Amino acid sequence: MSTYYKHKRTASVDIPYSFTCEQCMKDSGTLSATIEVDATINSNHRELEANKDEKLKNNVHAKLVREVKSAHQNATENQIFIKAFKDKCPHCQQPQSWAVSGLKDDMFTWPIALVIIGVVVGLGCYFFTEVENNMMIAIIAAGVCFALAIATLIFNMLRISNKKKKTSTSLQKNVPVIDWGAVSNLLNEE
Numbered sequence: 001m002s003t004y005y006k007h008k009r010t011a012s013v014d015i016p017y018s019f020t021c022e023q024c025m026k027d028s029g030t031l032s033a034t035i036e037v038d039a040t041i042n043s044n045h046r047e048l049e050a051n052k053d054e055k056l057k058n059n060v061h062a063k064l065v066r067e068v069k070s071a072h073q074n075a076t077e078n079q080i081f082i083k084a085f086k087d088k089c090p091h092c093q094q095p096q097s098w099a100v101s102g103l104k105d106d107m108f109t110w111p112i113a114l115v116i117i118g119v120v121v122g123l124g125c126y127f128f129t130e131v132e133n134n135m136m137i138a139i140i141a142a143g144v145c146f147a148l149a150i151a152t153l154i155f156n157m158l159r160i161s162n163k164k165k166k167t168s169t170s171l172q173k174n175v176p177v178i179d180w181g182a183v184s185n186l187l188n189e190e
């Protein structure tokens with residue numbers, strides 16, 4: 001096995017937005033939702049070659065475009081506001097009802113990832129560990145991941161119900177006003 005270096009690049013963009021607080025009715029003022037992504041590429045060199053650097057740059061940019069487009073589509077078509085749009089009122093610190101959608105949207109992300117990790121780790125322990133009780137180790141390793149998946153899911157459900165409860169008293173239901181024009185160059189990319 002030859003050694004290689006992992007090169008990483010991040011890209012981010014800020015989307016301005018504001019909301020009228022459902023609790024104290026004050027305007028939040030301009031806030032900023034940051035969407036950040038990263039991409040990696042392997043190379044045999046510590047110093048990344050120019051052509052690979054170009055490729056990495058393109059990859060991370062494409063990823064950012066995908067994320068921004070998805071956030072835009074979620075917000076405009078499905079009324080789902082991803083977690084980058086923070087809902088804590090700068091005046092009264094209260095959460096907003098529209099942010100429940102973002103939590104719901106994100107509810108299964110980690111639990112599913114943990115189940116997949118559990119399966120991979122379990123199979124890895126079973127097939128690639130040369131010890132006698134590898135079956136036992138595999139079951140325990142997978143079991144820990146599955147338990148974490150369930151715990152994360154319960155935690156997420158509690159967070160959703162907590163935010164729902166806190167925001168249910170507001171008589172007026174608002175949604176944030178998002179300045180998509182600030183990222184129109186990304187949204188218009190093919």
Ligand SMILES: [Zn+2]
Pocket residue numbers: 021022023024025026089090091092093094
């Ligand atoms: Zn407020």
